[in-house]
Amino acid sequence: MMDRRDFLATSLALSAGATLAQTGARLTRIVVPFAPGGVQDILARSMSTELGAALGQTVIVENRPGAGGTVGTAYVAKSAPDSGTMVLAAASHNISGSLYTKLPYSPQKDFAPMAHIGTAGYVLMIHPDVPAKTAAEFIRYAKANPGKMNYATAGVGSATHLSMAYFNGLAGIDLVHLPLKATGEAINEVISGRAQAVIAASIGALAFAKDSRIRLIGVTSPKRSRYLPDVPTIAESGLSGYQFDSWFGLLGPAGTPAAEISRVNAAMGKLLKDPVILERLDKQGIEPQAMSNADFGRLLATDYERMANVVKASGAKVE
Structure with missing residues (x-):
């Protein structure tokens, strides 16, 4: 049974979609592949309105949780390249490529790097x-x-x-x-x-x-966090060599038009100079960093290899 919060969220999304259809305006959809209240959900909702303003259109956040984030991510991978659908991805995106023996998509080949947001x-x-x-x-x-x-x-x-x-x-x-x-x-x-x-x-x-x-x-970072300066790193407090952090960014389906990638990337770059957005990210413990989609693509490739090594060292595997 759908609870009241889910009902309201669904009703708002349907209402927004109907209004946009009537006016001919374009809708951008940010898919969060985890449940409401999680890390990516909070981040997406903290900037969706401002991103919409920068793009000149409505941006909605849609939660599609399940199977460690792979359900929502697969949905975006299979979306039309010109549909305005993106996933707010993080470290788990690349983790899945090595953790799962079977995935309905390729974390590297089936996505276009749109905009890097920051790291945590x-x-x-x-x-x-x-x-x-x-x-x-x-x-x-x-x-x-x-x-x-x-x-x-x-x-x-x-x-x-x-x-x-x-x-x-x-x-x-x-x-x-x-x-x-x-x-x-x-x-x-x-x-x-x-x-x-x-x-x-x-x-x-x-x-x-x-x-x-x-x-x-x-x-988990290699040095103490400026947000928690009194908390030691795991490496210095008992487990030498341990390090884990995550990037956050927007990925679209492979084949997304270059003009759309540039438009979203420029809009995010604008947001990452906005004092209001920077303050929100600071409260979330996220270090903002704008980068070109090409640089973001290189980061994704490097991180994929790094996470493959982490998965191997962890011994974790999902059939």
């Missing part, structure tokens, strides 16, 4: 009942209690999943995976005590920096 680190968060204040102490406790602790994620194949699977593999520990639909849900599982750990993007972790119900013990 992740944070290891644990329930305060776990007797650990550093990554090293957490690893020691996990080794003393194999198979007795859960880690929550935004779903199989998500960045929250692979970042923790990678952590487990490097540390040689055995935590049980508890897949959910969004980062917010995963954090709530740790707060409730039903799970003991989660690695969440900064956007999902910053609000809990001073919350006694959850403890932040390490950031």
Whole structure:
């Protein structure tokens, strides 16, 4: 059964589509391949209105969650190149290419890089009942209690999943995976005590920096985050060599006209100079970075290889 929030969201989307059809105006659709309230959803909604203004058209955000983000991503891959449909993608986009043995699309070949938005680190968060204040102490406790602790994620194949699977593999520990639909849900599982750990993007972790119900013990970036300067890196606090971060950007279907790619890229470049947008990104723990679609394409190719190595090191695989 559709709940009230889903009903309202669907009604608004249908209403917007009907109005646009009547006026002949063009609709741009940003597909978020995860549930409402997650990292990509918050980011997409924080700038959709301004992006629409920069493009001179209406932009709607549509959630299509499922299978670690691959359902919504496949939808965009199969959309018409001139449909105005894009996916707000992140690290999980490239992760899926190595994590899943079968995908209904190619993360590299079936998408056109439209606009890079920025990057974000992740944070290891644990329930305060776990007797650990550093990554090293957490690893020691996990080794003393194999198979007795859960880690929550935004779903199989998500960045929250692979970042923790990678952590487990490097540390040689055995935590049980508890897949959910969004980062917010995963954090709530740790707060409730039903799970003991989660690695969440900064956007999902910053609000809990001073919350006694959850403890932040390490950031995944190679150096300390300017958003959480008192939290050490995981590498410096107990797991040498560990590093994980994510890019965020808009991808369209392969074959998207060059003029449309340039138009979206220019609009995003304009937004990333807007003090209002920059303040929102700062609050989400995202370091903004505009780049050409060609540079974004090169970043995607390099990141694909990097994530393939991370997946291999994690030992994670989805049939």
